[in-house]
Amino acid sequence: MTSRERASLEIDGIVQGVGFRPFVYRLALRFGLSGWVRNTGKGVQIEAEGDGDNLLAFSHALREEAPPLAVIGALRFEKIEPAGDEGFVILDSAKAGKGGEISPDCEVCDDCLAELFDPDNRRYLYPFINCTNCGPRYSIITGIPYDRPATTMAGFAMCDDCLAEYHDPLNRRFHAQPNACPVCGPRLSLFDREGVAVTGDPLRQTIEALKDGAIVAVKGVGGYHLAVDACSETAVGLLRRRKKRDEKPFAMLAADLDAVRRYVQCSDLEGRLLAGVERPIVLMRRLPQTPVAELVAPGNGWFGFMLPGNPLQHLLARGFGGPLVMTSGNLSDEPIAYRDDEALRMLSGIADLFLANDREIHTRTDDSVIRLYRGEPLFLRRSRGYVPRALALPGEQASVLALGAELKATLCLTRGAQGFLSQHIGDLKNAATMASLEESAGHLQRLLEITPDVVAHDLHPDYLSTVYGQELGLPCVAVQHHHAHMASCMAENGLDGDVIGVILDGTGYGSDGTIWGGEFLVGGYGDFGRHGHFAQLRMPGGDAAVKEPFRMALSALHRLHGDQLFRQPLAVCAEVQEADRPLFLKMLEKGINAPLTSSCGRLFDAVSALLSVRHRISYEGQAAIELEALAEAGSASEPYPYLVTGEAGGVLDFGPAIAAICADIAAGRSRADIARGLHRTVAAGIVDVCGRIRTASGLDRVVLSGGVFQNRLLTEDVADQLTAEEFRVYCHRLVPPNDGGLALGQAVIAGRIFRRK
Structure with a gap:
C-alpha cells in the first residue's frame, strides 16, 4: 500500500x-x-x-x-x-497576488543552434529561432503574466506546425511565447539610409556590404548596433568620423571562443563569461600583433569582445568570417536606438544600410560589460542578459523607486528584501535619455507590479532625475552621492551596521556644497560621517577641467608654486597661451569659476597631464584609463611622499607626491614608472587613513566603491594592502562600482529611512 x-x-x-x-x-x-x-x-x-x-x-x-x-x-x-x-x-495563467520576476534575454541554446545550421531543419538559417530555454524575454514583454499576447509577438499568428509544438508538453517549444518559423514569424528586411528597400536576400546583401567596407545598422534583441569590418582601418575610421567618437574603444563580435583567442588573452573564466547565456562584452588584454584595426581601440591595451547573443549575430559572424565592430547604435550622449523609425532618423548620417525586422522591441537594453578583478568578474555595465534579475537586499524594507545620478544612469525598484536594478539607461544630459529613464521606471513598475512608497534621488538639486523624482508626488529622500556608493557596496555584500567607506570617483555633490570624490566615510545605511578626504584642488573653468585635464595639472602646480606656476619647466604649462595666463592665475587665486574638489578622478587627470599622457579627453575617464595603461608597463617602486593632516582620518594631501613627480619628470625617469608610483602612493595613503580611522572607531570592515575602482591596478593595490593590514575588504561584484550601481545604495538608504519614520 x-x-x-x-x-x-x-x-x-x-x-x-x-x-x-x-x-x-x-x-x-x-x-x-x-x-x-x-x-x-x-x-x-x-x-x-x-x-x-x-x-x-x-x-x-x-x-x-x-x-x-x-x-x-x-x-x-x-x-x-x-x-x-x-x-x-x-492550466492557463492566473493572476494570484503580485510581484513576479521576468527572465532576462538569453542566448541561443545548443539545441536551437544545431537546428539553425541544419539544412534539413525547417528553421535552417532562420534568424528568430528560439525555444523555452533561450531567446528574447525582457525586451519583448509588454505585461504579465508572461504569455504571447503580452509580448511583441502577439501580432504573429503561429502556423499549424508551430502551434503543434506550442501545445505539446513534451516538446522543447511548449509554451515558448516567441515561437515562430519562416512561415509565420518575423522576417528580415534591408533598407538604405533613405528608407528604400534593398532587393535580394537581406542577410547575404548585408554580409557583402560589410566586406565592402560599409557601415550597417543591425537590429538586435535590445536595440540597434552599428557593425563594420573590425580589420579595416578605412571602415573603422569612417565609423569614427560619422559617429563623432574620436577615441573611445569599440566592442567587437567574434563567431566563437577560438576566434576571440586569436586577438586577446582569454582565460578560462573570461571564456566562461563570454559563452554564458547573458553574452556580455568582456574586456581582455589584447595580443601584441593582431589584424584588428588600430582605430578600434587606439592607445588601449584591452579589447572588448562578445560572442553572438542572438541567431542573427551567429549568422552574421559566421557569414562574415572575421571580427566585426558591434557598437551601440546611438548618437553621442543619447540612448541606443530601438524603434525602426527612430533608428532611421538617428543613424541615417552614420549607417549606409539598415538590417531591420518586423518584431518590435518593447524595452531597449544595451550590452553588459565586464572585466576581471582579482580573478573575479566586475561589472562596468550591468544591462542585457542580467536585467531584471533580482538582487538580495540586507532585509525587508519599504518599497522604493531610486533614480540614480546623472552619469551611467540606472534606476532601482525594491520589493520586500529584493532590489531590481534596471538596464543601463545612459547619461541624463538630454531629454531623450531622461525620457528613456521615465519609460523604464513605468515599465518596471508595471511588469513587477511594484507601487513605490518613496522616491530616492541624488542630493544634487539640478540633476534631471532629481527634478523628475520631486514631481512624482511621493515622499522623497535626497541621498548624498558617496553615501549611496557606500551603501551599494554594503548591500550587495549583505553587510549591516557601520563600516569604513573608501569612495573614489570623479564628481559627486557633497553635503558641504563642494565637489567630493576622494572620501573616507564612516557609517551605515541610516547615517554617515565624513572622516577624511583627499586635499582639495581648484577646478579652473569648472566642468571644462573635466574635459581638459591640463587644467587640473596646472591647479596642482599652482598649489605648490603659486603665481610662479608658469615658470615650471613642464610641457603642460604651454597649454595656456601667454596672453591668457594672468586670467588663468586670477581664476585659481580668487576661486572665480574654479570650484574646489577632493576628487580622486581629478588627481589622476592632473598626473596624466603632467606626464603628457592626455591633456584633453574625448570620452569620460580617458586620461585616467590611459594613465593606468601606462602604469601597467611600469616597475613597482616605493610610494611617493604624502601628508595626512587633521583629526580622525584627516586630509590626505598628495602635494608632496606631485612635487616629487615633477622632479622625476625633470630627471628623465620613465613615465611608466612614475605612473606606477602614483598608483602605489594613492593606495598607501588610503591604507594609512583607514588605519587612523580604525584606531579612532574600532571598525575594521572597509567597502570600496566609486568609478575610480574600475581601475584594476589601483583596486588590487588597495585591497591587497588593506588585507595585509588585517582589514576585512568588500568590493563590488553584482553591480558596477561606478554610478551604474548607485541606485541600489539610494534604494536601501531611503528604504531604511522611510521605514524608520
Missing part, C-alpha cells in the same frame, strides 16, 4: 518564460503524480498528488533540476487534502 498525499507548491523567482511549466509537467509524469501547474502574477503555482515519497522527491527535483534559465527565489510546500484527480495538466 502506498500513502496518497497532495501538496500545494508556490515558487517565486525567474520561473516564467524559461520552460518551467513543461519541466514541471515532465517531472510529474516521471514521479507518477497527478495535479496541475500554472503561471501566476508572482511565479508558478503547483498542486501535485501521489505517493508521499515521490511527492517529496518531486519537490527536491524542482530545485535541483530546474531549467537552465530558471532562478528559484522561494519554494513554499504545504500539504493539503487529496482531490483524487488523474493525470497532470498545465
